[in-house]
Amino acid sequence: MKAMPAHRISVTALADFSCRTGDLNPAGNAAPTAREGILAHQKMQRAAVLDSENQATSIESEVSLVCTITTAQGDVRLRGRVDLLDRTRHCLTEIKTTLVPAEQVPDSQQSLQWAQLYLYGFIYLCAEESAAGLEQLQLELVHVNIRADTQEYQRRTLSRVELEQYARSALETYLQWLERVSLWQQKLMASARDMSFPFGDFRAGQRDMAVAIYRAARDAQPLMCEAPTGIGKTLSALFPAIKSLGEGQVSQIAYLTAKVAGRLSALQALSHMQSSGLAVTAVQIRAKQATCFCSNGRCERDESGRCPMTLDFFDRLPAARDELLDCGIISDAQLDDIAWEHQLCPFELALQLLPWVHVVIADYNYVFDPLVKLPHFSDSCSKTLLLIDEAHNLVDRSRSMFSAQLSRSDCLEQASLCRQFHPLVAHALDNLARQLLAHAAGQVDELQIVDSMSGVLGRSAGVVIEAMVASFSQAPSLPDSSGELFRTLCRFVVISDLFGEHHRCITSINKAGRRKEVLVKLFCLDASTALLRQYRLFRASIVFSATLRPAAFYRDALGMPETTGLLELTSPFPPERANHAIVDWIDTRYRKRTESLDALVELIYRTSDIRHGNYLVFFPSYAYLQQAWEAYRSKYPEREVWRQSSDQSRVQQHELLEHLEQPGHRVGFAILGGVFGEGIDYIGERLIGVIVVSPGLPGLDAQTQLVASHYQQQGHDGFDFAYRYPGFTRVLQTVGRLVRSETDSGTVILVDDRFKQRFYRALFPQHWQVQLPRDQAKLLEQTEQFWDTLEHDTDSPEA
Incomplete structure (x- = not known):
């Protein structure tokens, strides 16, 4: 019987980890929506696989490529799906959608796109029988500009030797890292198995809570637990979760809280377990504004508004990433020191650790907020255990996450600030202000509430966003105050798209001097359905707090399934x-x-x-x-x-x-x-x-x-x-x-x-x-x- 490969690796994962170079999040580049990207892909693929008479060509679309490579670390199964493949010409094509001409797509982004093509090419040469004697391969990168409805081709021809060297180098980097992560996993499993409760005896109720959470993780069942203050909820939740992690029932723990104090308590609980012999890795995701070196005055942006900590980010990342993994439980001070040493953005550096640590401690919004939720928590969470502390806060917080508002006076104020150096932004903001005024035309009462909304405001806000993004790389940079408005506009556009039966559009008007103020709020009445949709991505969702009564109210308001287990504990104190x-x-x-x-x-x-x-x-x-x-x-x-x-x-x-x-x-x-x-x-x-x-x-x-x-x-x-x-x-x-x-x-x-x-x-x-x-x-x-x-x-x- 043939042995199973030691590793199964996707082209996307390999390229993202081993092949990224250059700047992080380069400015001046707006991206299409996921739906726009899919439609553009499908349109081009149809045009490629069928000729003008609707007959099949030699080109295939969405072709799966798989090969097995022998390495020093064992056999590796490398897989991917290329957009277009022409076997007669031995040509592989990758389609990328954009809103700008190809020459404006940042180098760091293009290098990653080419990296994926190189890896597809290597798999094709390894696995395709017809390519057995082939010594070179043609690769095409096509940028589809959705806004201009144009296609720009870039072609490269690479030899078999070049592609193999590239792929094996990437694999070596990735496999060495996986080996280090695997070593941590082995240490975790051994130490978690032998770990005793850090404080010897459980308080009254602590054991009941720990047992219930362990069983919920084991059985992949949702749980809601009300535990009075002082019982030690944080440790009672993390201790059984770590046990489940050590037994392989879950692969990661996501611990969410509403406040900084809660996140510090989680880190402290992990430290107590570490003192009891646990070997574990953990990282806290703090608010970006709180960690930014520019905001804290430690560095300055250039005249185009770019932070030096994002320039050549991926070139300096590997060394910093290696250091952080050695830390185990990464403290805020360690993260900041290593980020500063390597001149990297601390927030983005922490995000790079997400797939590799055992425990992620973060605010609710990084899992639930449609604007800022992390991609890591949108994919491959089926073995991640979700622990939600102080869950009573999530009811109001989730309503805020799925609400948005726009102010006419804010638009006009920002337009005035941008008029001299960024006239296109000012023009777009003026137009949005006019649309807000038109939206409230005919409104007599100060407040008007409706259960539907026109898409005009969302589209106009989208135009402003595109104009602002196009100005990010220009000097002088946009006014500092534009950042807040940019985030407000992005939220409004996203919530406009999500607007549904659980939303209301609230329009308020008042006269501020000679100017008529219009405030449009897209208010979420109930985010429980959206919360449930996110819970389902995880192995099990466990919510706990000192105040979850009555249970029926919180189960409904938090969107927990009807099958949710309930545990109510009494105070451990006289x-x-x-x-x-x-x-x-x-x-x-x-x-x-x-x-x-x-x-x-x-x-x-x-x-x-x-x-x-x-x-x-x-x-x-x-x-x-x-x-x-x-x-x-x-x-x-x-x-x-x-x-x-x-x-x-x-x-x-x-x-x-x-x-x-x-x-x-x-x-x-x-x-x-x-x-x-x-x-x-x-x-x-x-x-x-x-x-x-x-x-x-x-x-x-x-x-x-x-x-x-x-x-x-x-x-x-x-x-x-x-x-x-x-x-x-x-x-x-x-x-x-x-x-x-x-x-x-x-x-x-x-x-x-x-x-x-x-x-x-x-x-x-x-x-x-x-x-x-x-x-x-x-x-x-x-x-x-x-x-x-x-x-x-x-x-x-x-x-």
Whole structure:
């Protein structure tokens, strides 16, 4: 029996890895859509295989080529599919579509296209019987300019020796790399098999979560898991996933989170396992803007706007790639240092590692967003395990991913900036601004909502994109502000194409001085179908969070299949570590806020005065927060207070968190669902009291009303799905900041009589022991008793 080849390699994969040279993403080159490319291919192929009388020619299209080559690493099966093959002339033709003349197609792109042809030619000479004695081969590269409807041919004749040397050199490079990757895989399998849980014993619930995730990965089944804060979700998810990876059930883990803190937690969990003997490779994909050396001031773009870190990128890539693989778990600092050493864009360098590492840690958008999702997560994911942390965030995030908007004033402002040096861009923007005005012609109301849209705006935006791309390589470069508009236009065009029954077109108009402003938003009501489509690419999708209740709501909103397994875990910590109370005598409804403000301020002061420490008061809006903060400072100027503001930078937020680590007695005013209410561990004395003001219902705006109507039409309670469930999720997340370890303790006060309703009480976690004091005096008495009891238990000999 003939032995199976050691490796099966496609021409595309081999060329992409071993044969790329030159610049990365060269500017000044717009590409056709996938559909345009397919249609152009098919048109040319039909013309080639049939003559003018519709009779077959000697040319064949979409011809599969396969050969087996013996190498030092074993036999290799190399395969590919060439666009056109003429066996009588021994000529291979590759078709590439473009929107520009062939001479404007960048050298780096053309060299890759020729590389594929060389490899096809080598396979043909190896496998084709009729080519057995052939010493040279004719190769054709055809660029089909869709915009001009022209074809430009380039022809090269290469000898058998040249093609074989080229192919074997490429194979040697690729196989050496595969050998290194295989060595890592062997080390992973051995170490994962022997690895014990890093902290010895599991916390209550951790083992249940780990077992459920292991089985889901093994059986390729979706899973939704609600695990309370403090249980150690990150490690409970990654530990069984790594075990599955080591056993070969999955080939890669994609760990997605909504926030930077979540990604750092994932890296930390991997480091804990590494300390327990695990050999694993991992990379974090950070936001491009956050990693860019140009944005950080470490380098400067040239006069054409090109970043020096992208020039000759593929020539310097191999050495950097080798270094990074040796790192195992690649830290941000290691990635940046190696990228700087080799003068490479760190973001793009990280992307080059995606096919080769065991664990990829990234934001949701790199898997789900139609504009920025990575090709790596669009193909060959059938053995990739998808872990989605803090999955409650994905509902709103996914709506944003599939929404877009265009502003007339933004177009006019950018047109003015471009008029002198980039008149074609300015002209296209002026036309788009006119189309926006025409779109709103006849609209009487400030807001108009329809369930359909014309393709005119999308096409006009596409013209602007093409004009901007054509200007990228020109000097002087486009204004810096054009980058944001370019991304906005791209999103609008893509979402225009995706616009369907789950979208609404919202047009708002207002008069800004002498100029009429028109804002067109393509709003996604429900992205669950799009999410499900992406889940199906993976072996199994596992979503988890501290707040996925009710399960039926989140299963539908997240697009999880009906076959999804459900796991609900209870808190691992003693319920007596926290004191929960509902204050029903302060009305936080919008119309009553001014009237009840004095009582709220008094409540905050009196409850935080019982025990010194850090307290956080959470509000549903910045306006309400500001109102309460000013009233509190005015009445109690001697108290240390701080607040979250809408324009706070990450640095300022980090400084505030560091300040909380210092001993003191202070009250913070923050936003429900904001950065201080999710994803942060306030360990020990960093937080001893949480006051939640209102059930956190989203504001009554047109978009949320549309979402409510959509769910109502789907047979659900629209108000619950659009307002009450999302609002209470924020409450749960916020309260979950308080007790995150066995030694944490504190008080929780829910301010609003609606918390007493059966609807909310049914959503309370099992470990909440909620009290209903009749007035403030009783609340203060119960709070003092809680702290006294806790201190007594702590001081007792049995504690």
